[in-house]
Amino acid sequence: MAEKSKREAEQSGTPADGQSEGKIPAESDGGERTRERPVFRPRVDILENDKGLVLTADLPGVDPDNLEVELEKRVLTIRGRVDEEVPEGFGVLYKEYEIGDFERRFTLSGDFDPENVEADLENGVLRLTIPTAPEREAKRIDVKSR
């Protein structure tokens, strides 16, 4: 059926190198940020089933209150703020990873129902269930032949 909706076109840039460890810096197409800190692209898994899309994203350090998920028209935006500070009275011994916010945008190909998107954040992993728009079935027009 929805052969098209299978394809998830990223709005910007090259696909993430998913095979190596480490965080992936976000594309800077959204302009400069007001907060002076790095922004990363969360790693995602996307799968499709008969109900719609299931998107899983790694957002370590993002509190549910600091997470924004937006689906406008066909653009899905995920933004997560990370409030992690250096513990008080401690100095940095070494840093193997950078701390920063997460942001990523997808263009969904296919119609989805923005009203019924389910989001669940657990242990730093966001699970989004995006159902296929019900209108798609209704829009079909049968041509009567006499």
Next chain:
Amino acid sequence: MVARMFYGTDPFSEMRRLQSEMSRLMQASAPLHAPEFPAMNAYANQDGVVLTAELPGVDPERLDIAVHRDTLTLRGERPGEADEAKLHRRERLRGKFLRTLGLPFMVDPEKVEARFENGVLRLTLQRSEEDKPKRIQIGSAGKSQKSKKAESSPKSGKSSKTEGTRRKK
């Protein structure tokens, strides 16, 4: 038109490319170790060390943390989506991990504090008492009194245990 001949369509594209190339090189040269999972940050002071690691999706119940002398071992598993035919993207890394980390000093295994919040592990380790540097006092009556005063004033928030052992000496 002339500008185009020299710089292509975007005169700044070359500059941007150089810039990103530079930062990539800088980043590549910074950590000398092979990327291991989980990557950890360490913060230290005189009395202890705080370690953090990003472990999204890891079940804290099934995370094995072991501390022995000055070595920390983390063991766990990153779950992944089941293998389904209609998987469009797979970027999240999966599988078992084991990480051993050398600490800058011996730690007290009884005083390890572990917190797991929003997929971030934070370990607070206390330096073991035997490992702490001892201040040696000169045994003249007048001087020892003076140094005692100086000792107690600067860090009032210190644990009473530290103070206790020092006084015993």
